[in-house]
Amino acid sequence: MATSKSNVEVLTAGSRLTIQDLGRRGSQRFGVSVSGVLDLQAAVLANRLVGNPASSAVLESLFGGMSLVFDADTKIAITGAEVTVDVDGHTLPIWETLIAPADAVLNISVPSAGLYAYVAVAGGLDIPSVLGSRSTHAASGIGGLEERALASGDILPIGDETDEDVRPSAGTTCPDVMVPACRETDQRIRVTAGPQFDAFDDDAKSSFLASNFTISNLTDRQGARLDGAEIPAIGGKHDIVSDPAYMGAVQVPADGKPIVLLADRQPTGGYAKIASVISADLPSVVQKAPGSDIAFELIEVEQAQELAREFNNIILDAPLQQPLDTYSTHFEIAGETYNVHLVRPTNVSNGDEIVYVDFGDKTEVVATVEVLEESSH
Incomplete structure (x- = not known):
């Protein structure tokens, strides 16, 4: 049975809010600008944090000052400029997989550093592609929603684009090495x-x-x-x-x-x-x-x-940092029951995770093993 698509509504667009993806490549010979995201690093990582392909369309916000509302619980990520994210009075982190609750207002502040913030939504934004891209190039009236920058009251349908190999859970973050250097003001x-x-x-x-x-x-x-x-x-x-x-x-x-x-x-x-x-x-x-x-x-x-x-x-390709979570299970060997507690550390190295195996009341053995994510749930 077909399911209805969820949507995101723009309550406040801020200085300039547009839909962008990796750009309209291959059409320059027709006099068409490539367009696309300005901060490739921030946009691609935002998509990775929600399990989208790198090419999925995102929201690009200049100077922040925007607010959104989703009509269903939605996995999102916000990257790029140093903005403060607020959902119904609760401050949320950037560079992290988040869940935006249905009907809650998501506010993104004016940045304290940087210019452009990016909002990726799991599934991408389901708007028409023009010349192979959803990117907005307002000057030539191509792409985006109705070939223009977004405005208050615009409603954007959420698509179903996913990277089948990546399913980040809430709390997944980008290690520091991934974060762009917009803070390094003295960098040549x-x-x-x-x-x-x-x-x-x-x-x-x-x-x-x-x-x-x-x-x-x-x-x-x-x-x-x-x-x-x-x-x-x-x-x-x-x-x-x-x-x-x-x-x-x-x-x-x-x-x-x-x-x-x-x-x-x-x-x-x-x-x-x-x-x-x-x-x-x-x-x-x-x-x-x-x-x-x-x-x-x-x-x-x-x-x-x-x-x-x-x-x-x-x-x-660099691995994202999984959230801190604890999972418990048990197994039997020769009639004895053993409790296993899987703890996902905050700093995962080489994909390893720590398993604590409790052998009754007498012996505790600590071992480091590699665990497939699907086996930890």
């Missing part, structure tokens, strides 16, 4: 040489790498605009024959003020690109608020590729 952003790096003279290159820039108030989903030193090109020309624009490209327009291209960038661009932000550091760039300092460090492509592999392994 690592870049490789851009396609037109050699179009800039040595003084321009040195100025770019030695300067401390500031994130401009004009920053948006299309690009992080930087105030500070102006970077001149050879002969004062910055124009080039238009070539592909990509996430993390550092473009230098005619005014000499760099722009880090982001998800809503145009498919091509006619300004020289002095550098490319490595994928592992893009979350740090997109989470920097206007007025934040930013500086760059040049690294070799080989190092960037190794860091990209580590980055992908962390967000896609």
